[in-house]
Amino acid sequence: MTLNYDDVLTADLSPLADVSEAWRKMGERFGELKTDYEKHVQTVLGNGNWQGLAHGTQQQYASATAFEFGAAKKEAMAIASLLTDAHTELTRLQKAVKDLVRDAEEKDYKVDGNGKATYVGYDKLSEQEKYALRHDPDYSSLMSDAREKAQGWTDEIAKAVKAVDEADQSVKRALSRATRDVSMNGIGLGGFNSQAVGDLAQAGKPDPKTRTKTDGWVSEGETDASGPEVGTSVTGPDTGSGKLGEAEAHADLGRASAKGSLTNNPMKLEGETEAYAGIKGSVTGGITNEGIQGDTGALAGGEASAKGRADLGPVGVYGRAEVMAGAEAGANAGAGVDGLHAGGEAFAGAKGSLTGGVDLGGIGAGATAEGWAGPGAEANMIFGKDAEGVWRFAPKVGVSPALGGAVGFEVTVDPGKVADTATDAANAVGDAAGWVAGGVTSLF
Template sequence: MTADLSPLLNASELWHKMGKRFGELKGDYERNVQQALANGNWQGQAFTAHQISAAATASEYVAAQTEALAVAGLLTQAHAELTRLQKLVKDLVADAEAKDFHVDGSGKVAYVGFNKLSAQEQDALRHAPDYPQLEAQAQKAAQEWTDGIAMAVRAVDEADQGVRRALTRAATGHSAGGNGFGGFNAHAEGDLAKAGAPEDVATKTDGWHVEGKFKATGPDIGRTPSGPKYGKEGSFKGYIDLFHITAQGSASNGHLKLSGIVDAYEGARGTANYGFTDKGAVAKAEVSAGQRGLAEARTEYGPIGEYARVEGFNGAEGSISAKATKDELTVGAKAFAGKKATVAGGVEVAGIGFGATAEGWQGPGAEAWWGYKKENGVWKFGSHAGASPGAGGSAGFEITVDPDKLKKAVGHAADAVGDAAGSIKKTVSSWL
């Protein structure tokens, strides 16, 4: 209520003068130091070292000017906002007092209208049938005024805390404005609303966040035929499942994410897809019987990740496929009976992954596959081939592209380049 906010404007004016003065000093330094010593008369390693140091000094003058002008702007905006909010508190108190309420120094309101009555009027009022109701209404109104004033005071305090955050951030040299940390803030924000925004508050979900899924089905038997019609491909699926178990989970902490999946299956299946649709042409048939198992682990930290996968198969399988759609172009064939063990691994950077696979076979067979396809929003390119008269194996490679991760990585890189370009621009400007 009684705070004098005018010193904020006085301080703002001084900081503005300081910013202008830093600009003048920058010009003096360029003319009398940088340009004077860069006239060609001084050459050698000492001159080169001086130029690097001089560039840092000139950059600091630019950063100092930016910081000082930002603080000046913040102080001016702080005066306007705090004055506005202080007036709201004063107006509320004045309105309450005009309506026969008293506001004490802590902001608590009490109705004093009854005190204006004469002793006889007060005594008559206390004996009136509706006095309890009138007293309750007065207490309710007083509490509403108390709550309203408290809310207005909180608004002042929140604005004051925002100003504190903004000034602290503006005066913190966390950016490398002068070839090093801890100097003047070359990126000081002069907008109070942006610079004074609260920090992210830590919640109970911070730290490790764990998620998991588990699914088990079987035994089961069935078939689902469907002929080609109305632009849809024909399909057939027949299966005898003894069991199918899948477990997957992830644990994340900040930029670090660990995830894995385990899958086990035993049974026999046969599928076929064929036909022409608006999406393309499909011809595919596959049969298999036996046991399969898969385990995969992934580690990701920001845009960088790696994965490892192992698979096992015991049984017989055969397939032939050719598919050409907007999301897939693949050709392949395989026939095998026996046991397989597969290992795969790779790395991923900014949504682009590179991996390799290798299989060991015990049993006769041959297979080849080539193409690309889109699964769960991720593009996969790859090829593998192998043969085994009795013992052998196959090898292949795989490349993955995740458009969402790639877009985010490019966005972050653009932001970083923009920040660096801004610093370079100011430094180069100081040389010219």
């Protein structure tokens, strides 16, 4: 979740220091438990008086347990250090936002609940002074200057808020990595992290993006993986944004994603894949100046998807493949400036789907076919704009008593690509006209 101005201004960061101390004490206690276990269990049972297969098995598990106590100490101490760094860094950045707001207000700029600054200095003038101001020959330029400076304050505040959000995301990445055991030491995957890093600057870095260039082809890619992880979150209502509320819970066994591209103008190839296993559920609702929406959904099981796209100038083809095994249910409805959507689904079993289509100059058409093994039903309709600004109309229906499936189609319009295609066409016409005109002129 991206932090907004109100989140940053009202956040109470003091508990981070207390929680950090609690984690430090827990780490010390794990160290004591490791010492006690090795002294009173592992060493005593390994004195040679007990022999045989059972003894060997016990010693193997005892070594793993002792290792996990040490790993638990390492992980707890790393988290304690990360929380201390987080408290220091987030407090500093939060103060920077508050200082900006205070400076703006001291210079007669009012900052609203969304971080937008407005000049109110003229409001302090008397009625006579206001009258004189309105009849000043430079009134328009004075108002324009006030708006420009107010926008400057708004931009600076937004930049400071973004810095807090980026630091918050860094803390999230660092804590997730600290609690992720990817080694086979101890009890293997899923134990405590014996390699946890407690330095926020190091552990909180974004996953690196790779970029290479070979024989004219430029490649870019990035990957991400997490889990096991358990968590919940509840937010709202937010009177500033109009969001009524949001609740989410998950118990992830693991999730991973990767995406990349190859470009050699005018050819571009793109691909993306992701997988998830676990249990998750969410409920959201909101009423804003952009519309009204509500969604609820749940999944228990695993799902994976892959999609790819190839473009050659204005012509492109795309495809998607998805599989799911488990149980899922959901309902959604919404309407606003970016379109509308409505639908619901419930399914238990396994299903797979394929989608393919073609895009010409920013206008695309495709179809979806799904096969279901298990009972379920679905009806969905989407007409709206996605996060990348592409408008999409996509109805889909399906039913399955035991074996069945779903079918759907989609029409997409990318205004940016349409505009680019129109510009390219206009340039081509202009070049042709210039060539014809040049040819006619040369005749004379």
